[in-house]
Amino acid sequence: MSAAVIFPPDQAPTTARNPSLATIAWRALTRKSGRIIGVLILLFFISMAIFGPMLYPKQLPINGANLYAPPSWAHPLGTDFEGTGVLAEIVTGSRYVLSAAALAALFTIAVGTFMGIVSGYFLGLTDNIIMRITDFILTIPGFPLLIVLSTIWSFGSPIAMGVVLGLTGWGGLARAVRSQTLSLRERGFIEAARGLGLSNGHIIGREILPNIAPYIAMNLLLSVTGAIYAEVGLFFLGVIPFQANNWGVMLNLAFGNGAMYTPQSLLYMISPMACIMLVTFGIVLTLDALDEILNPRLREG
Amino acid sequence: MIEVRAIEKVYRGGGGLLSQRAVKALRGVSLTLKDGEAISLIGESGCGKTTLGRIIAGLETYSQGELVFDGTPLSQVPPGDRPQWFHRVQLVQQDPYGALNPARTLGNALVDPLKLQAKHLGKDATWTRERARELLNLVGLDPEATLYKYPHNLSGGQRQRFVVARALTVDPKVLVADEAVSMIDVSLRLGILSLLSDLRVRLGISVIFITHDVAAARYVARDGVICVIYRGEIVEYGRTDDIIRSPVHPYTQALLSAMPVLRGLEKPGPDRFIPSQDLDTQAQDEAGCLFRSRCRFATERCGREHPNLVALDGGERLHACFYPQARDVVPVPVG
Structure with a gap:
């Protein structure tokens, strides 16, 4: 049996739609100046990683007559122990650092979220199997593993x-997502969706x-930060043989070539560290806006 | 038509591996609900009325007995067809805040089940949109003002109306309203209750109303039946007016005695009594009448024999007491 039609069928559909995601994001970003700064910093580094290396030759020139030079028009951040421009090294090194970090974060988020939701939603045997795999991943010491892997x-x-x-990084997120799913699956709207016959895929x-x-968006940016620290740390310690230039390698070479002992090398030492800090800073400022973009309850007000 | 045949529900739990203690939530409950009929299940917290509602809505399994819809028992339905089979019963939950997804618009929440239904009926997207508006109008919500909002934009009463609209997307034949107004502002309750009555009259949907509020139970089932449940058993069953005017089971009398009295306008019924003890859900006394420890009229026979549900004076009224006697427990007007 069908309901009586009270609503006149020829009435025009409404246009009072909700604002699009882009509009919501724009509003959230412009609400606080810090958020815009954060996004600008991130955009700056992303474009540096994408387009920067195109501006420089593949093999950066060495100039033995210009070691640890002070800032000049040709080398705004001075030169290193071989006379290569520090700015050139920063720009060409950013691609490796940022792309590896982005890839690691995407991988962590995709696998961690999927495993966590599936495990928390279906429970039972699925949960058991996935959680044992997660435990295994959690117990792998990532740092020694990288050292071992670097030999082959x-x-x-x-x-x-x-x-x-x-x-090696998705285990913690999978556990956190699982526990959130566990509490969500008991909520009334999940039960209602099941009662209405909506599929598991739809519910998830x-x-x-x-x-x-x-929560996932927050983790995406936090794991970018974590991945940057991890890889730069590995290169800095020199446990991984390197071929390409990047910020970690710069730090390693700086320490290895006596940059510690001469004040002229200050910019060479500080530049990669400052870049890492700036990226982290940009991420933290951007995070502030993400929660508001994705949580409808925080949007108004 | 829904038939509940001697359904039992036992929750296993507690006490470790060896000394498992089972909690009996339902002990052989039988009910029949015709299309378009209203029934109110009343009883105190923990008596099993919610479990019964959830079993009927297909959200809980049962240990013994049989659930029969229109002559087809559930045990004969292949497991794959059961979700579709249970479409005809929709649960309206107690908490309209938890029943709606806070991260999705109400329009989406309504359109998703409608899309399934459209596929089922072979309709197109236009039908889905029209139907969403139609349902919102039906429950007294303005579609333009509702579809693009989020649940937190609505009041409790509006949310509960929306929950009802969502339940109607799959054309159910039965609505199970589990304490559907207990979390709503008192001033908005009557609106929801009359909506349920209205849907029953207009669409021929049966309503199973689960509550511990006698007044609400009476309002929803004013031309239907009331079923009083105590510790997983039906103790009294009959037409709403008969039960309210002349309850014969002491437990029903205790429930009705607990109705608040408007001092100055009403006075307590002359025979009213309030049981001294609270319900002990861990009670293990299985022999005899389950209510006897709290019953003022219990005799030695009540501790020895278990009273079964029997007809009162050969009529359709049922009770489970050895000494049925009508008592005036409902508040009466002064003067």
């Missing part, structure tokens, strides 16, 4: 680095995922 695998490509960092993708989206 040269991390010349950021893809290899990103995959290894991502592979449309009902559960939007509710943990702010």
Whole structure:
């Protein structure tokens, strides 16, 4: 039996739609100046990583007559122990660092979220199997593993680095997402969706995922930071043989070539560290806006 | 038509591996609900009325007995067809805040089940949109003002109306309203209750109303039946007016005695009594009448024999007491 039609069928559909995601994001970003600064910093580094290396030759020139030079028009950040421009090294090194970090974070988020939701939603045997795998991943010491892997695998490509960092990093997120799913699946709207005959895929993708989206987005940016620290740390310690230039390698070479003992090398030492700090800073400022973008309750006000 | 045949529900739990203690939530409950009929299940917290509602809505399994819809028992339905089979019963939850996804617009929440239904009926997207508006109008919500909002933009009463609209997307034949107004502002309750009555009259949907509020139970089932449940058993069953005017089971009398009295306008019924003890859900006394420890009229026979549900004076009224006697427990007007 069908309901009586009270609503006249020829009435024009409404146009009072909700604002699009882009509008919501724009509003959230412009609400606080810090958020805009954060996004600008991130955009700056992203474009540096994408377009920067195109401006320089593949092999940066060495100039033995110009070691540890002070800032000049040709070398705004001075030169290093070989007379190569520090700015050129920063720009060409950013691609490896940032792309490996982005890849590692994407991998962590994708695998961690998927494993966590599936495990928390279906429970039972699925949960048991996934959680045992997660425990195994959690117990792998990532740092020694990278050292061991570096003996058979040269991390010349950021893809290899990103995959290894991502592979060892998703365990914690999977556990956190699982616990959030466990509490969400008992909520009334999940039960209602089941009662209405909506599929499991629908419930996971449309009902559960939007509710943990702010948390996942936050983790995406936090794991970018974590991945940057991890890879730069590895290169800095010199436990991984390197072929390409990047910020970690710069730091390693700086320490290895006596940059510690001369005040002229200050910019050479500080530049890569400042870049890492700036990226982290940009991420933290951007995070502030993400929660508001993804959580409808925070949007108004 | 829904038939509940001697349904039992036992929750296993507690006490470790060896000394498992089972909690009996339902002990052989039987009910029949015709299309378009209203029934109110009343009883105190922990008596099993919610479990019964959830079993009927297909959200809980049962240990014994049979659930029969229109002559087809559930046990004969292949497991794959059961979700579709249970479409005809929709649960309206107690908490309209938890029943709606805070991260999605109300329009999406309504359109998703409608899309399934459209596929099922072979309709197109236009039908889905029209139907969403139609349902919102039906429950007294303005579609333009509702579809693009989020749940937190609505009041409790509006949310509960929306929950009802969502339940109607799959054309159910039965609505199970589990304490559907207990979390709503008092001033908005009557609106929801009359909406349920209205849907029953207009669409022929049966309503199972679960509550511990006698007044609400009476309002929803004013031309239907009331079923009083105590510790997983039906103790009294009959037409709403009969039960309210002349309850014969002491437990029903205790429930009705607990109705608040408007001092100055009403005075307590002359025979009213309030049980001294609270319900002990861990009670293990299985022999005899389950209510006897709290019953003022219990005799030695009540501790020895278990009273079964029997007809009162050969009529359709049922009770489970050895000494049925009508008592005036409902508040009466002064003067």
